[in-house]
Every structure is written in structure tokens, then in C-alpha cells.
Amino acid sequence: SYELTQPPSVSVSPGQTARITCSGDALPKQYAYWYQQKPGQAPVLVIYKDSERPSGIPERFSGSSSGTTVTLTISGVQAEDEADYYCQSADSSGTVFGTGTKVTVL
Amino acid sequence: QLQLQESGPGLVKPSETLSLTCTVSGGSISSTSYYWGWIRQPPGKGLEWIGSIYYSGSTYYNPSLKSRVTISVDTSKNQFSLKRSSVTAADTAVYYCARHKGATVTTLSGSWFDPWGQGTLVTVSS
Numbered sequence A: 001s002y003e004l005t006q007p008p009s010v011s012v013s014p015g016q017t018a019r020i021t022c023s024g025d026a027l028p029k030q031y032a033y034w035y036q037q038k039p040g041q042a043p044v045l046v047i048y049k050d051s052e053r054p055s056g057i058p059e060r061f062s063g064s065s066s067g068t069t070v071t072l073t074i075s076g077v078q079a080e081d082e083a084d085y086y087c088q089s090a091d092s093s094g095t096v097f098g099t100g101t102k103v104t105v106l
Numbered sequence B: 001q002l003q004l005q006e007s008g009p010g011l012v013k014p015s016e017t018l019s020l021t022c023t024v025s026g027g028s029i030s031s032t033s034y035y036w037g038w039i040r041q042p043p044g045k046g047l048e049w050i051g052s053i054y055y056s057g058s059t060y061y062n063p064s065l066k067s068r069v070t071i072s073v074d075t076s077k078n079q080f081s082l083k084r085s086s087v088t089a090a091d092t093a094v095y096y097c098a099r100h101k102g103a104t105v106t107t108l109s110g111s112w113f114d115p116w117g118q119g120t121l122v123t124v125s126s
Helices: none
Strands: A009-012 A018-023 A032-037 A044-047 A061-066 A069-074 A083-090 A095-097 A101-105 B003-007 B018-025 B034-041 B048-053 B059-061 B069-074 B079-084 B093-101 B112-116 B120-124
Touching: A009 A018, A018 A032, A018 A083, A018 A101, A032 A061, A032 B112, A044 A061, A044 B112, A069 A083, A083 B112, A095 B048, B003 B093, B003 B112, B018 B034, B018 B093, B018 B120, B034 B112, B048 B069, B048 B079, B048 B093, B059 B069, B079 B093
Parallel strands: A009 A101
Antiparallel strands: A018 A069, A032 A044, A032 A083, A061 A069, A083 A095, A083 A101, B003 B018, B018 B079, B034 B048, B034 B093, B048 B059, B069 B079, B093 B112, B093 B120
């Protein structure tokens, strides 16, 4: 198995851009996925296959990949985007979640 | 729209077996395109994948949890289940079930979870 490392927290003012990174040695070879989790709720998929956005997810959410790091970008952050965000990836026999990042909207 | 719902005891005594069931509605668990997974989240902590199952019974398990975990499927009831034996306080968590998309019988590479059930809190305490 392997690890995915995220910063514990990111703070951003409304209308600004939040960038959340996820680092792991396997990421150049494997897709990454991103989930948003609000307090008391189940995680919701916001990005799949590095940069694809599921239907119903606002366009301000985007994903990118470069080497061993993938990035979730929230453009024009809104108060409702305050949540925990987790990356996830999988290899042939297992799947792992990142350590999680708490996004605070100031 | 596909929905998943976890059910089971909210309190389990140490050394006993935790048993949970996930009921799938709005779609068939026998779909050839999907696995079905269990994920847990201790209070205030991150997500941990437990394991996943195909309608045929093919399974993948997290190596760190495999020794005391069994996941099974009942296609007649459109349900899949989780059993974790000899639980300790460290097994206290919210347990989620989810559709595991992209998984195949040969690899989990390129797989993800969507949608998720609402989760159920299981507390291990005497």
C-alpha cells in the first residue's frame, strides 16, 4: 500500500481561490479522486480521474495533476465550500485516502 | 437514483463481532459494472477503506484489517454486509457503505466511491 499526504488546513477568503494538494509516489501512475465532506455528512465526490467533474458539481471545482502531486482548486470560494476534503487513489489491490484537509472560509 | 443505507447495532461490546448491512435501492447490486465497498471514519479522524465485494462474491480487503473482516453479499435482498470480529475501542467509527466504481475482478486501479450511504456510528464499549 502507499500513502497520500495533504496539508491539514487551508484558509481562504470568500471569492478567492483555494488550492489543496495531495502528494503520493503512486500518483504519476494512478488516477486521483476528490471528496468533500461537510460536518455530520457523508463524503461527496467532487472530482474523478484527476480532473473530471461529476454532474451537479459546480464549475468552480477543478482538478489537476503534475508528477507526484494532484491539486484540487476551488475558484471563487463560497461560504458553503467550507468542509473537509479528501483525495483518494487506488492501485491493483488496494485503495487509500489522503490525510484530509480542512478548508476554512474566513 | 441509487441510494445506499447502512443498518446495524450502534453499540457493540469489546471482543464481540460488529455486524452491519448495506441495503441498495434504485439499482441492482448484481450489476456487472460495480463493486460495493465499506469505509470507516473514527470520530474526528480520516477515512479508511475496509474492503469491497462484487455480486459474485469476489472480494478485496485492506491488508491492515483483513484478518478480522468478512464482507458478504446477498443478491436476493440487494444487500451486502460487513463483519468485524474481536472489536476494540479502536473500531469505534462511523461506517459508510458506497458503490465502488471502476473496480474489476483483476484490479482496483482507477476505482473510486460514488455514491455513499449516510453512515452509521458504531461505538465499541462495555
